[in-house]
Amino acid sequence: MWVHPEEVLQAGALWITERANPYFILQKRKGHGDGRGGLAGLLVGTLDVVLDSSARVAPYRILYQTPDSLIYWIIAHGCSRKEITEHWEWLEQNLLQTLSIFENENDITTFVKGKVQGIIAEYNKNHDVKEDDDTDKFKEAICTFRKLFGMPEEEKLVNYYSCSYWKGRVPRQGWLYLSINHICFYSYLLGKEAKLVIRWADITQLEKSATLLLPDAVKVSTRLAEHVFSVFLNINETFKLMEQLANIAMRQLLDNKGFEQDRSLPKLKRKTPKKVSALKRDLDARAKSERYRALFRLPKDEKLDGHTGCTLWTPFNKMHILGQMFVSTNYICFTSKEETLCSLIIPLREVTIVEKADSSNFLPSPVSISTKNRMTFLFANLKDRDFLVQRISDFLQQTTSKIYFERETTGSGSLLSSSPQRSSLGSEGSSEGERQFNLNDNSVPTATQALMTMYRRRSPEEFNPKLAKEFLKEQAWKNHIAEYGQGVCMYRTEKTKDLVLKGIPENMRGELWLLFSGEANSRTRSHKQSGVVIVTTGGKTHQILVLGFPKPPFVV
Incomplete structure (x- = not known):
């Protein structure tokens, strides 16, 4: 694999030169191949496995050196x-003759480095590889992973960690490789x-698990055996990733679907840590989105775009509350x-205006958000207000067409609709427990109606105190x-939580359940799945109206 040119030392004790010419050297690392190279090979192979990832290198490499220089690339x-x-x-076929034409060593070095970088850029373009996808070290780890365990190209490595594997009562220091479908361990000691x-x-x-002997350990159990790994640099990060990959595997079994990497992740503006791959970033983003959806009970396809610290003005107690704003x-x-x-x-389908308010010492960097039901929310202390407003505006443009579609397909006389019109809960009209009488009705003279008829109760249940409690x-x-x-x-x-615990009135129960369970959000999305299906049977054509109502959570 071609790599971006990097200065290295020609360590003769650890490498064996197999081929050489005036400009290039092909070397093999001791401790690899047949026989492992004797005692020195055993030691080098052990060091490559046990030591930090900076010492773990590919077994073969090609170096470039100008004849009169001691610097190797x-x-x-x-x-x-x-x-x-x-x-x-x-x-040998494409560069050797060309390099002999140059007279200046600096020109030769510049030409070779530019040629190699051009090859890498062309490969990335042809294979649709982003520059920030994976570092050279991680690509090297992928190569080692596939070679050690015979994995195909489709098997994607997520991350790798240094740890010890307890084989019997003896710990084996090595490397734990976590891929989409497998957990693998490799150790080579003497x-x-x-x-x-x-x-x-x-x-x-x-x-x-945590014991006196193994304070930080992870136990992996299968139907046939138990495997214990310990001595992690960051056990919490490792275990969290292992849990996530195990859950993904279970979902694949249930859904009968393969794993698909999210290609819509934004490109990083700063350098990532060396061992963080693009796939690891994808899984981290998925985990954050899952926590976000669970916290606010949002639809399962909602993706978190970002979050920031801020304050919210709450009119019911006239306070600025410190918290986090999440935007998806x-x-x-x-x-x-x-x-x-x-x-x-x-x-966002309910938002009408997003604007920057005037800043002050008391209220720095405020943003005002207005909705269709004439509610205004005031956020302040936003670190990057301009970027946030622009991001929300972009999402609002994407939802404009959805808003018009929903206005045509949904009604407005519900608690779930935030339109200015009255809903069944907010209106002050008649309810089931109230009685209305039209005493000015001229069809029947008022004087002829008996008091028993005028003030009769609808049913004997009104004598029950439960009705008063419901009221x-x-x-x-x-x-x-x-x-x-x-x-x-x-x-x-x-x-709000206390009112729910005390009980919800019967005539409000359905709408409040949709609101607090999150089904209101899912139901709004499901309108897109509604439509007319045309079915032809026996020479006759039938039109069937399909309504896309979501499944309740308890339906599998």
Whole structure:
């Protein structure tokens, strides 16, 4: 594999020169290949496995050196003799004669470095590889992983960690490789090799254990055996990734679908750590989106775009609450630093205006967001206000067409609709427990109606005190809606939770369940799946209206 030219030392004690010419040197590292190179080879092979990743290098490499210089440049490395031989032959056939024309050593070095970088750029372009996808070290680890365990090109390595594997009562220091479908371990100590390959789908239990002998260990259980790994540099990060990969494998079994990498991740503006691959970034982004969806009960395809610290002005107690703002493709959400203080969900389909308010010493960098139901939310103390407003504006443009579609397909007389029109909960009209009488009706003279008929009760249930309790619950919810807002955009506080625990009135139960369970958001998305299906049977054509209502959470 061609690599960006990098200065190296020609360590003769660790490398064996197999081929050489005036400009290039092909070397093999001791401790690799047949026989392992005696005692020195055993020691070098052990060092490559045990020491830090900076010492773990490919077994073959090609160096460039000008005749009158002591500086060497590594321009290619390989995991197999066949791969490195192909690069060597290409250099002999295409560059040797050209380099002999140059008279200046600096010109030769510039030409060789430019040629190698051009080859890498052309390869990335032809194979649709982004420059920031993986570092050279990680590509080298991928090459080693596939060679050691015989993995195909389709098997993607996520990350690798240094650890010890307890084989019996003896720890074997080596490297743990975590890929999409497998957990693998490799160790080579003084001529003794140990390999372990386990499919994530075969794992029955994954747990962290802490004993006096092994304070930080991970136990991986299958139907046939138990495997213990310890001495991790960061056990929490490793275990979290192992859990995530095991869960992905289980979902693949249930859904009968393969893993697809998310190609919509934004390109990083700063350098990433050397061992963080593009696939690891993808999995980290998925984990954050899953936590975000679970926190606010959002649809399963909602992707978190970013979050930032801010304050929210709450009109019900006239305070600025410290918390976090989350922005995704279709929602703006807020949760307070104190978990039970306040939370907020603002669908972008309900947003009408997003604007920057005037800053002051008391209210720095504020942003005002207005919705269709005439509610205004004031956020402040935003670090990058201009970028945030621009990002929200971009998402609003994407949802414009969706808003018009929903206006045609959904009604507005519901608690779930945040339109200015009255809903069944916010109206002050008649309810099931109230009686209305038209005393000015001229069809029947009032004087002829008996008092029993005029003031009769609808049913004997009105004598039951349960009806009075339901009426009090309904009044409490109406007062709460008047103070904290109505619909999906309402302020959700500890008082809201207390009202739910005390009980929801019968005539509000359906709509409030949709609101607090998150089904209101899923139902809005499901309207896109509605349509007319034309079916022809027996020479006759039938039109069937298909309504895309979501499945309740308990339906598998």
